Amino acid sequence: MPGLDQRAIAAALRRLAQILEIRGENPFKVRAHENAADALESGEFDAIEEARSGTLGKRKGFGEALVAKVAALAQTGELDELRELEAEVPAGLFEMLRIPGFGPKKVQAVWKKLGVTTVDELERACKDGRVEKLAGFGEKSAAKIREGIAFLRTSAGQYLRGAALAAAEELREALAKSRAVKRVEIAGSLRRGREVVKDIDIVASSRSPDKVMDLFRTLPQVAEVTGSGETKTSVRLQSGIACDLRVVRDEQFPFALMHFTGSKDHNVAMRARAQRLFNIRISEYGLFDETHGDALIPCEDEAAIHRRLGLSPIEPELREDRGEIEAAEHGELPALVTREDVRGTLHMHTHSSDGKAGVLEMAQAGAQMGFEWIGIADHSVSAFYAGGMKPDEVHRQFDEIEALNAKGSPCRILKGIECDILPAGELDYDESIWKRTDFIVGSVHSSFTMTEREMTARVTRALENPYLSILGHPTGRLLLRRDPFAIDLEAVIDAAAKHGRIIEINGDPNRLDLDWRWVKRARDAGVMLSLGPDAHRPEDLKHTWLALTVARKGWLEAKHVLNTRTAPEALKRLRKMRGA
DNA sequence: CTCATCGT
DNA sequence: CAAACCCT
DNA sequence: AGGGTTTGTAACGATGAG
Known part of the structure; x- marks a missing residue:
């Protein structure tokens, strides 16, 4: 077997x-691995x-x-050890851990004592x-496990937007390079900005579909071809995600793109309306004038x-049949916030808590991405598991930020903290x-x-504290x-x-919290929203864009978003809350 | 109540 | 398992 | 210096069994 990367x-x-x-081995041993x-x-x-070269052993954590x-x-x-142990431990046990x-202890218990080795068992x-x-188990445990299994089942076969999008963009780029491909776009729920997806849909146009299909089937990411004809090829990627490619003639491309972008409910509503008002039939191949x-x-x-259907253009994120067609009819669609509108990003961590980089590195990364300003927000003292800052650490970090801002930081840095809301609604630290x-x-x-x-x-008590500027990940969900x-x-x-x-x-790909459905309600209630990358390393600043998609899906315009x-201006808005 | 386990 | 510690 | 031994996450709340 060849070596691994x-x-x-x-x-x-x-x-x-x-x-x-x-x-059940030594937890420290587990941790070390x-x-x-x-x-x-x-x-x-490397x-x-x-x-x-024999220098790896000098690194901390590598004995x-x-x-x-x-x-x-x-x-x-x-690795002999791994091969031997894998043979001993049934594969189904790993799924149970989810x-x-x-x-692990409970897995071990049901395995050893009941001989249970799969989730079904x-x-x-x-x-x-x-x-x-x-x-060690009782009635409640059994009930809770059954609930847990049900949850597992509902999330089975679904993938986080972040992971799926990265994979889809790679595929799209690979296809776009081919001369046989005229146009190619990601479609489906991924294009609509959904937070989790069950597969990737790509639509392309070409005069020689077979060439495109050939290329697609032989891409390195493809693990298995599950079906292939002249208009559609289905594959499973190495990562396990299923991916469909549809290829049509270029004249058909916009119709196919719209059809495969959905949502189903949106398409149904669009088709019914076109039929009713214009006697036009919509399919994935075109608009057809039945009169x-x-x-x-x-x-x-x-x-x-x-436009032909008497609508202003409806962006993909809005196509959920939640009033977008009526709004488009009356020219009342929001001018959705765009990347170009975004000037700053806030909520990121540094090595003062559980981040992997320093303030300066984060500022450099922010500047490189074109942000005019960033806001640091490391964990507060109660978040011990994340290395929350003690008061003196906060002061030390703020001194550093002030010094950087004074002598010319790559971009302006705002001083913030991600402060725990304690059970009684108090915030960590004091005035x-x-x-x-x-912030x-x-x-x-x-x-x-x-x-x-x-x-x-x-939470509402915490919101009364004049120093609380932004309510972070409001529902605590992990997708x-x-x-x-x-x-x-x-x-x-x-x-x-x-x-x-x-x-x-x-914008953490695991969270995307507040959910887009509630974003719209917040907007309608007059609440401003903030895109937070919750970055733990410089490259995580791109999570701002995942949050942006949620914002767009929640019908937000630039004026609704602090980051614009x-x-x-941002500082003024933040200070206003404190009554200053 | 104590102990074990899990989660953050 | 790694790193710190303690001993000769 | 080299070995054997001990210590170490990072600290606490919730839950459930017994």
Whole structure:
């Protein structure tokens, strides 16, 4: 077997860590493997080269054993230890680890004591009462596991927008390079900006579809071709995501793009309306005028289709059949906020808490991406698991930021903190720290299991604090992993509106929280929103764009978004909340 | 109540 | 498992 | 210096079993 690349080595070490964990080995040993995998994944150094030259062992976290493992994986792609242990641990156990509340110890228990090795078996064991009889488990445990399995099932086969989009853009670019391809676009729910997707749809136009299909089938990302004809090819990528490519003649491209972008409900509504008002039939191949012998009405792009149907152009993000067609009819669509409108971005971490870079590096990355200003917001002291800052650390960081701003930072840096909203609705620290900040992002990071009433009271109380500028990731959801905590968002939005507070659209690909459906309600209630990358390393600043998509999906215009302001304007808006 | 486990 | 610590 | 041994995440809340 050939040697593995750095990412694959990291994945192998992570797998090993999981096996060790299920086997109940020393937690520090498990952690050591995870840390090593993290380090390799960060890509900050060439581990393969360092393993070869013998310098890897000088690195913190890499001792004799891990250096040997990395070297073996780099050279042969195999590791005896991993192969042997994998043979011992049934593959289904890893899937069980994904059940919320079901960790390595419980996996071990049901495996060893009940011989359960798959999620399906576990479900049966819950139903027939074997689980609740197990020492350490009871009726409630069994019920909770069944809930967890149900959640797992609903998220099965779905992928985060962030990951799917990256894969789709690679494919699109590969296809666009071909001379046989005239036009090519990502379609489907990905184009509509949905937060999770079940597959990737790509639409292309070409005079020689077979050539395009050939190219597509042989792309390096493709693991398996599941179907292929002259208009459609379906594949599964290495990452497991299914991907469909449709190829049409160039005249048909706008119609196909619109059809495959959906949503289904949007298409149905569009078609019914076209039929009713214009006697026009819409299909993926064109607009057909039924009063004139079903003649094709040519359109060069989607905007032309919209215009022909008496509508202003409807951006893909809005095509959810939530009033966009009526708005387009009356010329009342929002002028959606664009990348060009965005001048700054705030909510990012540095090595003062759990970030991987310093303030200056983040500022440089921000400037490079064209931001005029950034806002740092490291974790507060209660977020111990994330290395939250003690008061003196806050002052030290703020001194550094002030010095940088004074001597000419790559871009203007705003001083902020991501302050924990404690269970009673208090913010971490006190006024002596708060007053030194330009802004505070207040976030819930603990006690998620409060009742809706309690949680709502907690957050609305925090919103009354004049120093809380922005409510961070308001529902705490983790896409495909954890539901939002119970909270009355209506009441939260009202409280934010009342006190002039801003609500964050967190752009972490795992969160995308506030959800777009609520973004629109916040907007309608007069609340300003802020795009937050929640970056932990310079390259994460691009999460701003994921948040931007959510904003667009929530019908936001530039005026609704803090990030479109110049630094002085943003500061003015933030200060206003404090009554200054 | 204590202990184990999980999650952040 | 790695790193710090303690011992001769 | 080289070895064997001990210590170390980062700290706490929620939940459930017994």
